[in-house]
Amino acid sequence: MSRTTVATIHLGALRHNLERIRALASPAMVMAVVKADAYGHGLERVARALDGAADAFAVASLGDGLRLRAARHRQRIVVLSGPDQAGDIAEMQRLGLDAAIHHESQLHGLSEASPMRGRLRVWLKVDSGMHRLGFAPERAAAVHAQLIGMAGIDPDVGLMTHFAESEVFDGERTREQIERFQQATAGLSGPRSLSNSAAVLGWPDARGDWVRTGGLLYGLSVVEGKSGADFGFRAAMTLSTRLIAINQIKRGERIGYNGLWECPEDMPVGVAAVGYGDGYPRSAVAGTPVLVGDRRVPLIGRVSMDLITLDLREVPETKVGDRVTLWGPGLPVEIIAAQAGTISYDLTCGMTRRVLFVEDEH
Helix, strand or coil, X not given: CCCCCEEEEEHXXXXXXXXXXXXXXXXXXXXXXXXXXXHCCCHHHHHHHHCCCCCEEEECCHHHHHHHHHCCCCCEEEECCCCCCCCHHHHHHHHCCEEEECXXXXXXXXXCCCHHHCCEEEEEEECCCCCCCCECHHHHHHHHHHHHCCXXXXXXXXXXXXXXXXXXXXXXXXXXXXXXXXXHHCCCCCCEEXXXXXXXXXXXXXCCCEEEECHHHHCCCCCCCCCHHHHCCCCCEEEEEEEEEXXXXXXXXXXXXXXXXXXXXXXXXXXXXXXXXXXXXXXXXXXXXXXXXXXXXXXXXXXXXXXXXXXXXXXXXXXXXXXXXXXXXXXXXXXXXXXXXXXXXXXXXXXXXXXXXXXXXX
């Protein structure tokens, strides 16, 4: 039997999710965040599905912007890390990309950008409290004026920030970040972009002119205890495999590496062809749910590189070859992430090269 773990990408779900974001964020425009290979869903695949629907794409690197242009996408493409090497600015001009500007070290190169290559569109990033990338709020006005005065820069300079915990709805930290950003940019021209996915859900005052949504686009949530489906979004990835063995194990026998799980009675134990070598989390604990057919059964024993073991006592009709779903529309990835002590983004971004990707229009 062929051993194949399959990630099915639901293109219809991607389109549904973008339209749901647009409805929530209206009248703001939607920047679809496709960094990290579109959160593990495939950069070109996702961009193709959303071509003509997304108002812009956002990527982490110049290389990803180049890939999108090579695939003939003509929307605005924002490079969130901006230029960080010699030659990046000229290449961004050539490709017609937008650049996020977040540090003093980028300004000298921008001042030398030639308008003959076309004026570079930039976004001034303000550090409103994340303390990762961005200019201090008190520097925003001066840097904004400096950028507008550069011959090679489009004078319609955008203004953006990033929230540290917008998934905490009505939390004080996000409220403070919004106020800092508004104070720092008061009186400055240009479009604003504050909201990430969680802010689209919980912070209507932060919509601005553009929202930058990643997780929600893929039907993912980082709101504790909530799945994307709880907010009307559809899972864009199903990870599945097959049962390759069912063994009858005696009471008292221990399962897997280090024998962490002991059989409480004589019982059937299923073996499914997936493991951390595919991207399923090794940290998933016993009891983590898995679907066999459409029934939930618990993971038992330790996740190994190629295999997991399952308690099949509640599904005695199960047979070798039956489909096993690790996450997807019927089993939110957020549940698996919680059992593994991480977030959903970490899991979808973690698919390895041996996983087969297929598409459907659902």
